[in-house]
Amino acid sequence: MIKVILLLSILCALRPAWVSAQTNIHEHGSDNVDEQAKENEKVELESIEIIAHFDKQAILGLTASAQTITAEQIEAQQTTTFLPAINSIAGIRMEQRAPGSYRLAMRGSLIRSPFGIRNAKIYVDEFPLTDAGGNTYLNLIDPASVASIHVLKGPDGSLYGANSGGVIRMQPKGFDVFQNQGSISSNAGSYGLFQEQWSIQRRVNDDYAFSIDQSFTRSDGYRDHSALNKKTVQTAHKWRYANHKEIRFLVLYSDLHYQTPGGLTESQRQANPRLSRQATAFTPSAIEQKAGIYNTTFFGGITHESHLSDKLTHSLSLFGSNTDFENPFITNYEFRKEKNAGLRTYFSYKNSNHQNAQWQMQWGLETQKGWNNLENYDNNQGRPADLQTKDDLNNHQTSLFYRVMVDLYNRWTIEASMGLNQVEINYTSLKPIFEKGNIDFGNILMPRVASSFSFTDDLAIRASVSKGYSPPTIAEVRSSDNTINTELEPETGTNYEVGLRWEPINKNWYTDLTVYQLDMDNGIVRQVNQAGAEYFVNAGEIKQKGFEATISAFLISPNDERLIQSLNLQSALTYNHYRFGKYQVEDNDYSRNKVTAVPEWVWTNTLSLSLAKQVGLNISHNYTSTMPLNDANTVYSDAFHLIQLKGTWDLNLSSSKQVQLFTGIDNLLNEAYSLGNDINAFGNRYFNPAATRNYYAGVQMSF
Template identity: 50%
Template sequence: MIRSTLFFALALTSFSALSQSTLQDSTHIDLQPVSVKVYFAPQSLMSITSSTQVVGPKTLTAQGSQTLVSALNTVPGIRMEERSPGSYRLAMRGSLIRSPFGIRNTKIYVDDFALTDAGGNTYLNLLDPLGIQSIHVLKGPDGSLFGANSGGVIRIQPKGFDALENQVQLQVTGGSYGLFQEQLSVQRKVSDRYQFSFDHSFLRSDGYRENTALNKKTLQTSHQWQVSKIQQLRLFALYTDLKYNTPGGLTLSQYEANPRAARPAAGKIPGAAEQQAGIYNKTLFGGLSNALQLTESLSHHIALYGSYTDFKNPFITNFEKRIERNLGVRTYFSYAKPEAAMPWQMQLGYEGALGWNKIDNYDNLAGVAGKQQAMDNLDNRQWNLFYRAQVELLKNWNLEGSLGLNKNSIHYKQRFPEVNNPTGDIKFDAVWMPRMATSYQLNRLMALRASIAKGYSAPTLAEVRSSNRSINTDLAAERGTNYEIGYKFKTANNRFIADLAAYTYTMKDGIVRALDENGAEFFSNAGEMKQRGLELGTWLTLLEPRNFGFVRELTVQAALAYNHYRFGDYRVANKDYSKNKITAVPDWVNTNVVHLEFPQKLTLHLFHNYTSSLPLDDGNTVFAKKYNVLQAKLNWNTTLTKNTAINLFFGADNIFNEKYSLGNDINAFGGRYFNAAPMRNYYAGVRFDLK
C-alpha cells in the first residue's frame, strides 16, 4: 500500500500547505457543485441527509472516453471494474459476490427513467460516456423512494437536458490492442422553449486477452420543450448495438503461464474461443416525462419509459437467446412551502414496472445455436408506493422521513422440455421500507447528518433463472437495516471539502454466487452478512487558476473506503464459513486524482487506484493480490478560429505495468478465478469543438 499511502499523503500535505497560503480568494472552480438533485428538487450538498457525490463533466472526460470505470471509482464506496472491453461490473457499498450482468443492489436512472429493468438487471454498458453530462450518486439503501435497492441509487443526467451550450464535438481515439473510437455530439438551443442533443459513438477493440473483441454502436438523443411557464416535456431515446467476447476465467497456473489466454478446453468441455463465447445485445430504450406546476406550491411529475432487448449469449455449454420487454412509470405529486415559518415539503408517488422475458437455451455448436435445451417465459411485476416529508425545524436543522411499500413477483412457464410444463408464481411479501434522516449545519463550514434506512433487494431474474437453466423458487429476498452518520467540512472559499461517512448494515438472507463444473452460475441464500464501512472523500484546490507561473492550476482529490464485511452465521453442508470475509470485497480501496494545468493550455490528469487483496471463495482459501494502477492523460487545447477549437490528447493506462486480475470469477469451479487485466497500454486522439 506504499504507493497508495504516498498519494493520499499528498492530499493531506497539500491541505496543510493551503492552510498556510496567502493567496487571495479569487474565482475558483468547485470540485463539487453547490447543490445536487437526488430528492425531487435541488438541495444544498451541506444540508442533504445522505452520502451524496456528483461526478461532473471534468471527471468524466479526465481519462479515456471509452469507459466510465475511472470516473466512477473516484467515489468512495464504489468499485467499478471492466474485466474485458465492454464487460462492466459495479458494486456500491456491497460486494461483487453476485453480479449477473455486472450490477446488483443498485438502482440506476437516466434522468427520471429507470434504466434498471423490471427483472433487476441494469445494462450500464449500453451508455456512451460522451453522452453523459453528470452522474449523481446516492450511497446507502433508499428503498422508501426508489424501490428495491440495498447499495444505493445512481442518477445519470444525459446531455440535452437542463443548461447546455450550443456546440458540436467530434472526437476520434486510437490505441493499444486495436482500440478505435469515434464520437459525435451535437447540442443546440433552438429557442427559449426547445433544445436538444444528439450523440453518436462507435467503439471497437481487440482486447488484451484472446477472445475479448468489442464492437459497440450507440445512438442517443435528448429533447426538452418548455411548453409553457408551468409545463415542461422531456424525451430521451437510446439505441445500442453491443457485441463483446468473453474470455472466461483461468486457473492460477494458467494465469501465471499466459495471462492473455482465454479459458482453454478441459476434457470434453471446449474452450471459450472455440465456442466463440460472447455477448450480443441490441437494446432500444426510451422515455417521456412531463412536469406540471399546478399551483404555486403543488406540482405533478410523470415519467413513462420502456425498453426492448434482443440478447444472445453463446457460452461454453449452451447458447442462450433472450427477448426482454419492459415498461415502467414513475409519478408523484410534490407540495412545498419554502416560505413558511418552518419550510417544509412532501411528495406522494408511485413507481411500477412490468417485464416480459422469453429465455431459450440451445446447444452451442462453436458459436451457432443447435438443439434445444430449455425454454422458459418469465414475467416480472414490481411496484413501489412512496411518501416523503421534509421540514426545516430550525434554520440549520433538517428532518425528513419517507416510507415505501414495495412488492415483487415473478410468473414463470416452461415451454421446453414438454414434460409436465411447470407453471407457477414466485411471490415476495409486500415490504414496508422506512427511512428517517436528519442533517444539522453547525455553521456555514461544517455539517452533521444521520440516517436509519431499510434496505431490500428481491432476487433478480438472472438469479432466479441463472445460466444453469433451472428456475430457483427457493431464493429469498435480501433485507436489512442501515445505520449511518456523516460529517462534512469545507473552507470558506470552497477550496477544500471533506466528507466522512460511517455505516453499518446487517443483511439477512444474503445471496451468494457459485459456478458448477461447466462454469454455469447458480445462487443461494447465505444467511447473515455484516457490512461495516468508513468512507472519506476530499477535494482540494491547492492552486487556483492563474495566468502566470509554470503550474497554472493544481487540484487534488482522494477517496478512501474501508470495508469490514463479514459473513454472519453461514454454513454449507459440513463447512462453516461464519465470520469469514465476504467474498470479493477488499478491505481497502483508495483512489487519488491529481489535475495540473500548465502554460499554453496544457493539462495533465493523473488517476491512481489502490485495491487491497480480496477473497475469491467463501472459504477464504484463495485471494486475488492487491494492486496499484496509475493512469495519466495529457491534453493540449488551442483555438483554430473564433468558433473552432482543437484538443489533442495522449493517455497511458497501468503505467506501473502491474500484473493483476480484474473482474474475478467468484467461487469458481476448478479454480478458474482469474481474469487478467491489460498490462501497460496507450491511447491518443483528437477532438474538435465547434460553436
C-alpha cells in the first residue's frame, strides 16, 4: 500500500488544503445613505472559514474545535514572543521559563515537556516542524515571519500522525501575497531587550510571489544568567508554473542561544527572585557550568500541487531539517546532531454533482525518518571534558490515512477517518558499553468519527469521538539522565467531545462552547533525580475533563466619525478537571491526585481599542489559577493576573509609506509570578520567576 501511494505521488502532484482562516471587517450600507444612517450602520464580522481536514468550510459547520490567530493578533503585543497570542486560545497554555525557552501544552499538562511541546503536532504550512523523534523546536520561529496560526484541538491522529492534544499549523508569509509590501521595525526595552526585523513580500506577476523575513533579537533577561541571542532568516516562494499546477518552497535558518538560569526554591525566590540556580554541596551553579542551549537549524520543504481533474487533486510535500544542538548542563555537556527527512502526500476526490448531497474523500501517507547522534561529556565550567556516553538513535514513523465526508442539505456534516500509525526507534550505545536494540511501539489504528448539524443559519452543534496516541519522544526515551529507557509505553486514549457554535446573522459577535473527556492510559510523567537530570515514567491512567468557552464581539462597532472608533473584546475561559487514576511510584501513592502542572482555571481577555487620529490600544489579561507542581500535590504555584498593554500611533508619510510608533508595558500589576515552573523538581527548586513590570518602545515603517 505504501509503495503504491508513493509511486502515485511521485507521478502526480498537488497542493494540500489545510487550516487557513481569516476574520475580516466590512461595512454594510449604501453610497446614498445620510450621515445619521451611517452613524447607526452595523459593522459585521465576515463568516469565518477554515481549511481543516483538506477542505475549506465555514467554521459554523466544522466538526472540530478550531481557532485562528492572525498576524494582527500576533503584532498586537510584544513581537518577540508568541505567548500573548497563543494564550488567547481556550485549551492551550504556553509558558516561557526564560527568554527563548518555550513550553506549550494543548489540552494537557506540562508534566512531559523536555523540549517544550507536549502531545501536539505542529506544521509550518505542509511541513511538520515536529521532527521524526517527536521534538518541536518552536523557539526557532520568529513571530513576525508568521502570517497566521491555525489550531485544531483534540486528537487528530487519524490524519496528522501521532498526537493526543491537537494540531497547529503556522502559515508563513509569502504564500498568499496579494500586493507588494514590506516593513522594517526596531524596538528596545527593559533588561537589555533589543529587536530588529524586516520583511519583504513581492508579487512579481500573477504566477509568482515570494517573501524574505529576517530578525535579530537579544536580551539580558530578568534573572541572572538568562540572556538570549537569536538570529533568523526565512524565505517562502509560490510559483504557478502551469495551469492547475503550482510549487511552494520554504527555507528557514535559525541560530539560537539562550542561557538557562534553572529553578529556585521558595526561600530563594522570596529572598532574590533574580537569582539563577545556586550551587549545592553536590552540584555547581548554573553560572559556573555556563548552562544554556545552542541550536543552529536549517529547516525547509517543497510542496507540489496538481489538479488532475475538476474532482481529483494530488499533493506531494518533501521536507527535512539539520540541527546542531549543544546543551551545557549542570552535570554534563551534551552535543546532538539531528537530521530529519520526510514526505507527506495525499489524493483528494470531491463530488459536488448533487446540490443536497455532496461528498469527498482523501487518502495518503506521511512518513519521517530521523538520525540522531548524541554525545555527553563532563562539563568543566562550560567546556566539554571526558566523554561520558555516546549513543546513536534512528527513528522512523509512518501514518497511512483515509477520510470520507458527506454534507447533506448544507446543514448536516458527517465524516469518518482512520489512521494507521507506526513508530520505531533503533539505538546503538557506544559508550560506556556497547549495546544495540530496537524499540517498536507497534501499529496502532487511530479512528475519528464526527458530525455537525446546523439547526439554523446561525446555530450549530457538533460531536466527535477520536483516539489519541502519543509515543515517547527521543528526548524522553534518552533523556538528560543519559540512559535509554526501553520501558516507556505510548500514551493512548479516547476523546469524547461535544460543542456548540453561535454566529448571529448580523455577525457582530461569535461564540464557541466545548465540553470534552479524554481518558489517557500510560500517561508519561517527568521525574528528576538528585543531580537534577530528568527521566520519564508511565503514570497509568489520567482522567482529563474540560470545558472551553470563546467569545469575540464588537462592544462598539467601527465608526470613523467618533472619538472611540471601535472596541473589540475577545475572551477565552478554560476549566480543567484533570486527575490521576491509579498511579504509584515506589511507596508513594498519587492515585486520584490533581494532575501536575494543570491549572483548574485559565481566563484570558483581549480588548482592542481604536481611537481618532489613528491611535490604538491593546490590553491583554491572563488569569491563571494555582496548580500543583509535584505529583504529591504538596507544592502549588501562586495564582496570578498578568496584564499587558501596547499603544500605537500610525502616521501616513505618503500613500504607500506609513510609520507606526508603539510602546508597551508588560506585567502592569507588577505581579510576582512564575511563568514556567519546574515539575517534580529535586531539592524543591520549582520556581522560575518571571520579570516584574517592564517596558519597551519602538518604531515600524511599512512600504
